[in-house]
Amino acid sequence: MGNADDVPVPAADGLTFRALGIGDLDEWLAVVERIASAENAPWHDSRSELAAHFMDDANPAALNTVAGFDGTGAVRAFARVSKNPAGAKAVVFGGVDPQWQRRGIGSSLLRWLEARVRARFAEDGQAGPLVRTHTHEGGSAHAALLRAAGYAVVRYYSEMLRPLAGAPVVPAPAGIRIVPFTPQLAEAVRLAHNEAFADHWGSEPRSVQQWGMLLANDDLRPAWSAVALDAATGDVAGYQLSLYDPERFSREGREEGYTELLGVRRAWRGRGIAAALLSDAMARYTRAGMDHACLDVDTENPTGALVLYERMGYRPLRRTLAWDKPLDA
Known part of the structure; x- marks a missing residue:
């Protein structure tokens, strides 16, 4: 061995x-x-x-x-x-x-x-x-x-960008409350994330320690992040966690909020929760003085995320390539 x-x-x-x-x-x-x-x-x-x-x-x-x-x-x-x-x-x-x-x-x-x-x-x-x-x-x-x-390219990820001026306003659907992300919700959001991404290519469950490492990232902005709760049960239906790169302006010439993670659990999909979370995120970015919103998407995402982002005004900026190599071949 x-x-x-x-x-x-x-x-x-x-x-x-x-x-x-x-x-x-x-x-x-x-x-x-x-x-x-x-x-x-x-x-x-x-x-x-x-x-x-x-x-x-x-x-x-x-x-x-x-x-x-x-x-x-x-x-x-x-x-x-x-x-x-x-x-x-x-x-x-x-x-x-x-x-x-x-x-x-x-x-x-x-x-x-x-x-x-x-x-x-x-x-x-x-x-x-x-x-x-x-x-x-x-x-x-x-x-x-x-x-x-x-090695061979097996997947493409698209970084997408939109200006915050004229950002769409999408209210939370009936029966859903969007609340700020707090440490008290962290574990419930981790479990929701693992469930929401279970059908996503290449995704693996995040352990408590791995989740803690994300939450300890200096670029994480809890005040820009939010959780969609089922108003009747209090269950986490969806979430978005946002980052801010302080060096971004010097490199790109713009101030932007970055949606690091966005997910909706299966039982709550198809109700417009993801759009409402993105709209809420853009409002938070705007209040924080940002002028753009950014995110990444697997171009073959099974939940139709690419179509959603395009509908919300995001446009492709550049791509990242995933390369694989089986080592027992």
Whole structure:
């Protein structure tokens, strides 16, 4: 059975590789930001998102991260594996400092990632290891590396945007109350999210710890988030959680509220709750001084979300690609 000892450490002249620790957080963020700037990436992980990986019991950093450090202690390359114990896939992330690219480091990291994914599936007693990663459209160098290694695009996600001027006003349907998101509702919303996304491609249930990591994100805006409650029973029928990226204006020239999660449980679908939650979110963004609303959607979402968003005035801005590779082929 595979384990971490079976995974070869990447190698590159001038770099020393080891697992990332919490003390490396600032250096890790610095290389993430350098890569994003060089690629003109529309987004990158924030400091709090990177910090959360050190609190993830399902994916301990000591076993599931590796980074290459130069002689000054700067992080020049990194890779990370994330997998739920019962999950059918592992999601991988990585990057190489622009000044250190074209030296074979990316390929070395990818080999490490695939070996670690095989070990994770073996540790979980599962066959058929599947690795998934994501790129933004236009990331040609990253895409070329993946394609050469046998990865194929399996899904497209569309980032969508609309100005808040003239935003539609959609009242809550009869029997539904929309209330602000509060910590007291957090667990009920987690359970509602797991149910609402059970039929969504690639989605896996979020544990209490994983949910807590999301709620601890510095970019989360609880005051911009809301929950749709069944007025008769008090049950959570739907929800939306919103984020704000403070660097967005300098990159994009606009202030926007971002709908990170939007879901409606099956028993309450088809009543206009999602539209009402989006309308409520746009009103909250407007009151907070935002001028645009943004979200992402799986273009093949089974609930018809893309049609809803287009009806609510959102228009495609750019795409993210999901790449898969079965490792037992």
